[in-house]
Amino acid sequence: MDPEGARIQDDPDVKVMMAGSTLRKVKSRSWKKQRHFRLLEDGLTIWYKSRWAGRGHSTFSVTEVEAVREGHQSEVLLSIAEEFPADLCFTLVFHGRQGNLDLVADSPEEAQAWIRGVRKLIHKAQTMDEKERLDQWVWDWFQKADKNKDGKMNFKEVKKLLKMMNVDMNEEHALHLFTMADKSESDSLEIEQFVYFYKMLTQRDEVWKVFQDYSGDGEKLMLEELENFLRIEQHEGEQSGQHAKELIDRYEPSETAVKQGAMSLDGFQMYLCSQEGSIFNPEHQNLYQDMSQPLxxxxxxxxxxxxxxxxxxxxxxxxxxYIQALKRGCRCVEVDCWDGSDGEPVVYHGHTLTSKILFKDVVSTVKEYAFKTSDFPVILSLENHCGVEQQTVMAQHLSQILGDTLLTTLLDGQVPQQLPSPQELKGKILLKAKKIGGLEQCLDETLTDEVSDDEEMADGDPESPCTEDPPAANKKHKKSKLSRELSDLVVYCKSVHFHGFEHARSHAKCYEMSSFSESKAKKLAKEAGTDFVQYNTRQMSRIYPSGLRTDSSNYNPQDMWNVGCQIVALNFQTAGLEMDLNDGLFRQNGCCGFVLKPEFMRDATSQFSPEKPEGHQGYKPLRLSIQVISGQQLPKVNQKEGSIVDPLVRVEIYGVPQDQAKEETSHINNNGFNPVWNETLNFVIHAPGLALVRFLVEDYDKASRNDFIGQFTLPFTCIQAGYRHIHLLSKDGTIIPPSSLFVNISISELTSGS
Known part of the structure; x- marks a missing residue:
């Protein structure tokens, strides 16, 4: 069935995994239990159970694993390092927000076999093309459904399998296809026959129709016909000729067709489902923006x-x-520091029951992971509640652990008129904290180590009930003591109190930055949007969630981006719309964590106001029309055998207030497998440079809230027009192949008449 699969199964490490091993699963110093682990025949699923527990077992797929760490590379394994040497230990790290799996093998050889084996399987899963992925998916379902493991399925079993796959279909039609696939007339299907049955079942009429529109003989697209399709429907213009040839070479499975320079329906469907046929413009996937402008x-x-x-x-x-945030491309992390009992500063959420970790461990972790996803600078935002002694300890840790990566001097020895660029700061970590005096007086040693009153609260989150100092300590006449050593490490990100836009225009320095609570920022954006936009062309602002969000929920970052705020801090640990928007905005530009603001937000004299986008010079509204054609293999929401989803698609626009809009299709009963809507949703976008488009698929429920099925969010400027697939993501932002939406998108200028 799968020649590639046969080869990987012959690998000695994979053989060890298939034979199975007893590994210790470790959750804490006291919780270490033996579990039997083995790789199933599909070469993708890892199954494990305790030796005593009767029936219970767990499984996960290799595709859920992001990486394997060797040795004591997690907090849990570090805590038992005395007991188990590093060469027995390894950690499986999962995509999304799923916790790690910490394991200890009986021998270094066994640990190595699992470490190498899992890495090989991850590599194989990542390098599969669309066709292999789909075959693998069908094969997995067949394995799941083939309860007696005889490699065959009768019609009753196939019906049950279709339900599991989210297909509710007409029984006559299913039986008809089953009989056609059962070439040996044995009333059962073997895996190859089942794949054929599945192909007939998923024959996509809507793709066939598009194919028919351009194919002269209805059998294939000749080179010129494919070029026409790319030019007219996919809006590719001049380069369509060369591109058509590349697409045939890349996606056409039939060698005969490739020789003729033609594309079959299979090849056409594969191209449409590929990354190139995706809604996200591939040119924007990589680093494509100018990185030499001020931060x-x-x-x-x-x-x-x-x-x-x-x-x-x-x-x-x-x-x-910290590791999860940095791996997701985050470039500004927050550290809340408090005096620790033994002279070592600790990090936790003050005055609460959250556990404590050592400041020096946080700094080491940041050093190790800061530049794994992106080379551009990381800002360490300090919220400092420590006394002078432990502040000095913090300064020593920062200098010793980070070494050269910590930026401690001006880039060219000059006091800057504007901030340096991400390009100039590559590979550097910047400290954001209070500073005694400014960069101008750096050489003037007569300063006292005290911070003036107005800078007192600059660093805290004043709204947050948990981080307030006790009232007695908060008296106005109290001067906060700052450690000179810590102050000297602050260069381009000096925390100051915000005294209004007027004051900033006449007095502020570009390296001074203020923090605003979400409510303060929202108020300023509404009352003085243009001032806020201008302020943010020169200085940075950091926005943080209200202290009342004790559940770690998030605010909508769009309101802050609309006025050009750069550091809009979200709780990365909380899935949902707000993190979808953050992931959507930063999905472009190589996921490097920096996205260049639109031109009208970089000009110091900008008159742009999010409340009145038509007031700025470059105003050019666009019409966005989305024909939602169909959905493919949507995941089930409830795993109950009987339930099948009733999907609907909602398109949501986030941007300036005038652009906020939602439109949805009707729902389709009992079909998560290949629902067809063919409904068109229309929008007008007034500030295209700021808009994000979110495609949301939900399971309709008339009695209660709809259930989330999948979503995909991207910047309006990264959309490719034409017939496109949208590959859906889970709540956690991880991919759920092969679920997708098929749409046709057109973007046009708004003429006065329309």
């Missing part, structure tokens, strides 16, 4: 309370949370 000209992916994995009152503080 204040970029949106920067930023996390709030980065140390938390759960909520802000009882959650666990964890180094893992």
């Amino acid at each position: 204040s000209h970029y949106f920067i992916s930023s996390s709030h309370n980065t140390y938390l994995l759960e909520d802000q009152l009882r959650g666990q503080s964890s180094l893992e949370a």
Whole structure:
């Protein structure tokens, strides 16, 4: 069936995995239990169970694993390092927000076999093309459904399998296809026959119709016909000739067709489902923006309370949370520091029950993971509640652990008129904290180590009930002491109190930055949008969630981006719309964590106001028309055998207030497999440079809230027009192949008459 699969199964490490091993699963110093692990025949599923528990077992797919870490590379394994040497230990790290799996093998050889084996399987899963992926998916379902493992399925079993696959189909039609596939007339299908049955079942009429429109003989698209399709429907213009040839070479499965320079329906469907046929413009996937402008000209992916994995009152503080945020391209992480009992500063959410971690461990973790996803700078936002002694300890840790990566001097020895660029700061970590005096007085040693009153609260989140100092300590006459050593490490990100836009225009320096609570920022955006936009052309602002969000929920970042705020900090640990928007905005430009703001937000004299986008010079509204054609293999929401989804598609636009809009299709009863809507949704976009488009698929429920099925969010400027597939993501932002939507998109200028 799968020649590639046969080869990987012959690999000695994979053989060890298939034979199975007893590994210790470790959750804490006290929880270490033996579990039997083995790789199933499909070469993708890892199954494990405890030796005593009767029936219970768990499985996960290799495709869910992002990486394997060797040795004591997690907090849990570090805590038992005395007991188990590093060469027995390894950690499986999962995509999304699923927790790690920490394992200990009986021998170094066995640990190595699993480490190498899982890495090979991950590599194989990543390099599969669309066709292999689909075959693998069908094969997995067949294995799941073939309960007696005889490699055959009768009609009753196939009907049950279709239900599991989210297909509710007319029994006569299913039986008709079953009989056609059962070439041996044995009233059962073997895997190859089942694949054929599945292909007939998923024959996509809507793709066939598009194919028919351009194919002269209805059998294939000749080179010129494919060029016409690319030019007229996919809006490819001049380069369609060369591209058509490349697409045939890349996606056409039939060698005969390739020789003729033609594309069959199979090849056409494969091209449409590929990355090139995706809604996301491939040219914007890579680093495509100018990275040499001042930092204040970029949106920067930023996390709030980065140390938390759960909520802000009882959650666990964890180094893992920093690793997850940095791996997602986050470029500004937050560290809340408090005096520790033994002279070592600790990080946690003050005055709450969240657990504590050591400041020095956080710095080491940031150093190790800062530049794995992106080379551009990382800002370490300090919320400092420590006394002078431990501040000095913090300064020592920062200098010793980060070494050259910590930026501690001006790039060219000159006091800047504008901030340096991401390009100039590649590979550097910047400290954002309070500073004694400014860069101008750096050489003037007569300063006292005290911060003036107006800078007192600059660094805290004043709204947050958990981080307030006790009232007695908060008296106005109290001067906060700053450690000179820590102050000296702050260069381009000096925290100051915000005194209004007027004051900033006449007095502020480009390296001074203020923090605003979400409510303060929202108020300023509404009352003085243009001032805020101008302020953000030169200085950076950091926005943080209200302290009342003890559940770690998020605010909508769009309101802040609309006025050019760069550091809009979100709780990365909380899935949902707000993180979808953040992931959507930063999915472009190589996922490097920096996105260049639209031109009208980089000009210091900009008159742009999000409340009145038509007031700025470059105003050019666009019409966006989305024909939602069909859906493919949507995942089930409830795993109950009997239930099948009733899907609907909602398209949501986020942008300036005038652009906020939602339109949805009707729902389709009992079909998550290949629902066809053929409905068109229309929008007008007034500020295209700021808009994000979110495609949401839900399971309709007339009695209660609809259930989430999948979503995909992207910047309006990254959309490719034409017939496109949208590959859906789970709540966690991870991919759920082979679920997709098929749409036809057109974007046109708004003429006065329309």
